[in-house]
Amino acid sequence: MKKNIKVFAPASVTNVSCGFDIMGFAIDWPGDEVVLKIKDKPGITITKITGDKGKLPLDPLKNTAGVSLIALAGHLKFKKGIEMEIHKKMALGSGLGSSAASAVASVFALNELLGKPLSKIELLPFALEGEKLTSGGTPHADNISACLMGGFIVVRSINPIDVVNIKTPGQLFCTIVHPKLEISTADTRKILRKQILLADAVEQWGNVAGLIAGLTTGDYGLISRSLQDVIVEPVRSILIPGFNIIKDSAIEAGALGCSISGSGPSIFALSKSEAIAKKAGDAMMKALSSIKVDGDLYISKINKQGPKVIG
Secondary structure, eight states: OOSEEEEEEEEEEESTTTOTTTEEEEEEEEEEEEEEEEESSOEEEEEEEESSTTOSOSOGGGSHHHHHHHHHHHHTTOOSEEEEEEEEOSOTTSSSOHHHHHHHHHHHHHHHHTTOOSOHHHHHHHHHHHHTTTTTTOOOOHHHHHHHHOSEEEEEEETTEEEEEEOOOTTOEEEEEEESOOOOHHHHHHTSOSOOOHHHHHHHHHHHHHHHHHHHHTOHHHHHHHOOOSSSHHHHGGGSTTHHHHHHHHHHTTOSEEEEOTTSSOEEEEESSHHHHHHHHHHHHHHHHHTTOOEEEEEEEOOSSOSEEOO
16 A cells, blocks of 8 residues: 555536525536645644635545545545545635645545545545534535546536436537635625525526536537526625626637536636637636726636546
8 A cells, every 4th residue: 555645636616596405516627636645653744725815724524635534544444554645636625625635635635545446426425524514513525525526517416426428519518717805604604595485496497407518518508508507696696796797708709608607716717619719718807807806717628537646
């Protein structure tokens, strides 16, 4: 057995407009890196965290990666010790699954060190333990599943876990603008409506079905018509400065659709070519700049691999 390993786990876009808590996909960059070192002395410790501006706890019981790693090590009856380093390569509270990436990286790394005793889908419940910390105890598997499984996923159920990979067109590109603001997932869940109109629910279900059908058949027109969120986006968008002008700029540049990534503040757009994705990115960044907010821009295909060993 190897004594150490370094793993990269990618960021993810979730909800994907109409698919609140059930849809997501992985992107190539950014992501998080985790280093595990096996020690003879029992126990799990986090020795270093970088890129978090001192905000994340070293206590493994209070850290998403630590909680996930403890759960998996216990399940596998791993008796030796583990030292973990976490290197955050994306902003906290970005809406890109930062906490999920760390959790996924930790369990994926230990599973790799031990010769892959579990499949990716079998690792999911352990990574999900860490995600509960950031969502106020409400489990949601969209970021975790997209990051771990790679590709575009649909979470049909979390009890029991049932995650489905959806085929996507080869030329589908994602543009992401991350305003340099931090939004808490737990806080954004608190402002959501507890009840919705039946008419809104029916419209949303139609968009979910249409989006899946459009992705699997490569029907870009259907994808575009289905990237509509009548339930969550109208509420959460009020927390993101300039959301409407950024969204409008992406659509005017030729994007198929545009919405909030996760709980925000990141905003994503889907396009049917890299050229359009870049054009949409330029327009979105210009709109962001017009409201005097700094941000980062990412352009990526759908990342079908998920986490990977990098050292």
